[in-house]
Amino acid sequence: MKQPGSSTSERMLETAGRLFADRxxxxxxxxxxxxxxxxxxxxxxxxxxxxxxxxRAVFEKIVRDLxxxxxxxxxxxxxxLAAASDDRNAYAETVTLFVSRLVDSAISPVTRWRMRLIxxxxxMPTDCFQIIMEGHINVIHDLLGILISKISGExxxxxxxxxxxxxxxxxxxxYALNEEMVKAxxxxxxxxxxxxxxxxxxxxxxxxxxxxxxxxxxxxxxx
Amino acid sequence: MKQPGSSTSERMLETAGRLFADRxxxxxxxxxxxxxxxxxxxxxxxxxxxxxxxxRAVFEKIVRDLxxxxxxxxxxxxxxLAAASDDRNAYAETVTLFVSRLVDSAISPVTRWRMRLIxxxxxMPTDCFQIIMEGHINVIHDLLGILISKISGExxxxxxxxxxxxxxxxxxxxYALNEEMVKAxxxxxxxxxxxxxxxxxxxxxxxxxxxxxxxxxxxxxxx
DNA sequence: AGACCAAGTTCAAACGATTGACCCAGTAAA
DNA sequence: TTTACTGGGTCAATCGTTTGAACTTGGTCT
Numbered sequence: 001m002k003q004p005g006s007s008t009s010e011r012m013l014e015t016a017g018r019l020f021a022d023r024x025x026x027x028x029x030x031x032x033x034x035x036x037x038x039x040x041x042x043x044x045x046x047x048x049x050x051x052x053x054x055x056r057a058v059f060e061k062i063v064r065d066l067x068x069x070x071x072x073x074x075x076x077x078x079x080x081l082a083a084a085s086d087d088r089n090a091y092a093e094t095v096t097l098f099v100s101r102l103v104d105s106a107i108s109p110v111t112r113w114r115m116r117l118i119x120x121x122x123x124m125p126t127d128c129f130q131i132i133m134e135g136h137i138n139v140i141h142d143l144l145g146i147l148i149s150k151i152s153g154e155x156x157x158x159x160x161x162x163x164x165x166x167x168x169x170x171x172x173x174x175y176a177l178n179e180e181m182v183k184a185x186x187x188x189x190x191x192x193x194x195x196x197x198x199x200x201x202x203x204x205x206x207x208x209x210x211x212x213x214x215x216x217x218x219x220x221x222x223x
Numbered sequence: 224m225k226q227p228g229s230s231t232s233e234r235m236l237e238t239a240g241r242l243f244a245d246r247x248x249x250x251x252x253x254x255x256x257x258x259x260x261x262x263x264x265x266x267x268x269x270x271x272x273x274x275x276x277x278x279r280a281v282f283e284k285i286v287r288d289l290x291x292x293x294x295x296x297x298x299x300x301x302x303x304l305a306a307a308s309d310d311r312n313a314y315a316e317t318v319t320l321f322v323s324r325l326v327d328s329a330i331s332p333v334t335r336w337r338m339r340l341i342x343x344x345x346x347m348p349t350d351c352f353q354i355i356m357e358g359h360i361n362v363i364h365d366l367l368g369i370l371i372s373k374i375s376g377e378x379x380x381x382x383x384x385x386x387x388x389x390x391x392x393x394x395x396x397x398y399a400l401n402e403e404m405v406k407a408x409x410x411x412x413x414x415x416x417x418x419x420x421x422x423x424x425x426x427x428x429x430x431x432x433x434x435x436x437x438x439x440x441x442x443x444x445x446x
Numbered sequence: 447a448g449a450c451c452a453a454g455t456t457c458a459a460a461c462g463a464t465t466g467a468c469c470c471a472g473t474a475a476a
Numbered sequence: 477t478t479t480a481c482t483g484g485g486t487c488a489a490t491c492g493t494t495t496g497a498a499c500t501t502g503g504t505c506t
Binding site for chain 2: 026027119120122124125159163164166171181184214
């Protein structure tokens with residue numbers, strides 16, 4: 001049934017996004033999108049010119065939708081920089097919070113299909129790769145790079161810092177993106193709130209140790 | 224031109240595998256596969272019954288092809304267990320070797336397209352998910368779990384050990400699987416031998432620190 | 447040795463179904 | 477009148493699969 005508050009194009013973007021997240025571009029037909037969005041087939045060419053145009057519009061909307069995630073992560077850093085400047089215990093808290101927020105942002109039901117779509121674009125890039133890279137990924141990577149450079153003392157442009165940032169992101173986001181494998185390996189039937197809590201703690205500890213902040217693990221709580 | 228030594232079905236499996244690794248199942252047409260493998264279109268239904276049958280056969284072959292990887296990683300562990308049993312310096316060496324071999328196994332030109340195909344099946348599972356899970360992934364995850372449990376003292380069946388094993392694999396394999404993003408973030412035009420060397424060192428150090436073996440980093444060389 | 451045959455394999459051609467795109471007349475609200 | 481659609485239809489292109497004939501091969505019979 002149609003969502004009453006949403007316009008036709010918004011409904012199309014949402015529905016098409018979910019379908020594209022589940023299956024590949026070519027596997028989703030325009031007729032299926034139109035039917036699922038309860039929209040006429042012609043609406044695609046009317047609003048987005050093309051199937052490709054619709055696909056691109058989905059990504060542009062994703063970048064807009066994920067702005068709260070970018071802002072939220074930026075604020076964590078900002079607060080840290082404003083507070084105790086070189087306290088390693090404070091760094092540990094910042095890292096813990098950052099990791100917790102990252103896991104949440106990937107695994108939350110609101111953002112999950114968007115993250116899967118982004119992941120697909122990273123693995124099999126199309127024209128939309130640049131959109132998502134410039135609009136979202138670079139921002140988050142840079143933020144994490146700044147945090148790491150503060151802790152390690154290296155410049156954020158260092159090759160090492162960039163590699164570590166990518167690695168931390170990889171382990172924080174893997175649970176949302178490799179859902180079926182995680183469930184198979186962990187023997188979980190679903191990744192619910194309880195499992196997410198466990199993931200957060202394990203990841204925060206692992207990241208802290210990898211940043212030489214392992215001594216501060218017990219002093220930090222995940223709220 | 225046709226490879227002289229390879230049979231029709233072997234050529235089809237190799238060619239189809241590469242095509243499926245590049246693009247989604249539905250995006251690769253049977254005609255394209257046949258043309259690329261220099262094989263008649265009907266050869267697909269003759270040898271594999273179906274397009275799906277060909278896809279499945281590709282995965283069964285991948286599991287067979289990757290046996291050397293599994294054996295190689297198992298040998299590293301076996302040698303460790305045979306040698307000094309509780310020497311943390313030896314553990315650090317084992318971990319370093321294990322990580323180095325993991326990175327190699329993912330990024331080597333021989334295995335790269337196979338890894339990408341596996342990754343796709345993990346993200347968007349089909350009937351072949353089980354094949355690759357039981358035939359390859361479970362083996363490697365279990366091996367890494369054993370190594371971690373030796374080092375940490377926890378049981379290999381612990382939730383924590385399994386989560387750490389998944390994370391270590393995620394960061395070791397990300398470079399091969401997110402090639403375009405890595406190049407974009409690192410400013411590399413290609414991931415060559417020099418870059419791989421840097422990745423190996425950074426990853427080994429990171430994994431060592433995350434396993435509380437950070438003190439042994441400088442004593443370990445990557446050969 | 448030469449004729450023969452059946453199984454295994456490859457071939458060109460065609461099948462029905464589905465695809466994305468396009469078109470245009472009609473409608474309802476602003 | 478303009479904007480935002482709906483509904484129905486057509487189009488060429490491409491899809492996975494099937495068909496039946498042709499070719500290749502190895503063994504058997506005369």
